[in-house]
Amino acid sequence: MKICLADDHPILIDSLVSLLESTGIHQVVGKAYNGEDLLQLLPVVKPDIVIVDINMPGMNGITCSKWIKKNYPSIKILILTMYNSRSLINQLFEIGIDGCLLKSGNSQELLNALDRLQINKFYFDTIGDFKAEARMEAEPDPHAFRLSEREIEIVRLIALGSTSSAISEKLFISEHTVKTHRKNIFKKLDISNVSQLTRYAMELGILS
Numbered sequence: 001m002k003i004c005l006a007d008d009h010p011i012l013i014d015s016l017v018s019l020l021e022s023t024g025i026h027q028v029v030g031k032a033y034n035g036e037d038l039l040q041l042l043p044v045v046k047p048d049i050v051i052v053d054i055n056m057p058g059m060n061g062i063t064c065s066k067w068i069k070k071n072y073p074s075i076k077i078l079i080l081t082m083y084n085s086r087s088l089i090n091q092l093f094e095i096g097i098d099g100c101l102l103k104s105g106n107s108q109e110l111l112n113a114l115d116r117l118q119i120n121k122f123y124f125d126t127i128g129d130f131k132a133e134a135r136m137e138a139e140p141d142p143h144a145f146r147l148s149e150r151e152i153e154i155v156r157l158i159a160l161g162s163t164s165s166a167i168s169e170k171l172f173i174s175e176h177t178v179k180t181h182r183k184n185i186f187k188k189l190d191i192s193n194v195s196q197l198t199r200y201a202m203e204l205g206i207l208s
């Protein structure tokens with residue numbers, strides 16, 4: 001995986017480069033010490049993943065990530081932060097960040113996070129005694145920001161018991177397209193059966 005790093009601490013950048021390149025899997029294709037420099041690097045180095053410090057001079061990690069998700073939606077973003085709060089997680093969910101890791105975490109946690117991002121899954125470290133995997137009432141769901149409106153509608157119809165054939169007729173799309181959407185939805189949500197999908201739809205509040 002091609003990775004670009006952005007942090008205003010050169011020592012941390014150097015440590016990350018050593019760690020990532022020692023795996024033989026990841027290649028660091030760019031380094032930036034602020035958000036503006038990172039954005040200039042993206043069209044040149046074309047990374048698969050960017051690892052961004054949330055607190056950088058000038059354009060901070062939040063603003064930088066918003067711009068990346070708008071202009072390069074295929075790039076995965078892993079935020080590094082020292083901050084330990086639910087409000088931060090909520091904000092990251094809304095932007096569509098793929099993962100967040102506390103700087104107090106260890107090297108293996110970072111590598112685990114990258115492994116998950118590489119297979120289009122999310123990684124959120126424990127922050128404020130809240131794990132992203134354990135959704136809490138009224139907290140935004142990170143997956144919801146990854147599903148298109150069409151996918152959310154298909155989730156709703158499947159959860160309500162509609163067959164692929166019925167969904168194709170209702171939405172005026174082919175049955176093959178419905179099955180492709182279903183496969184992609186299961187992959188994005190990291191689920192394997194309709195029962196899990198139905199529970200997800202109930203938590204998301206889309207069964208009305």
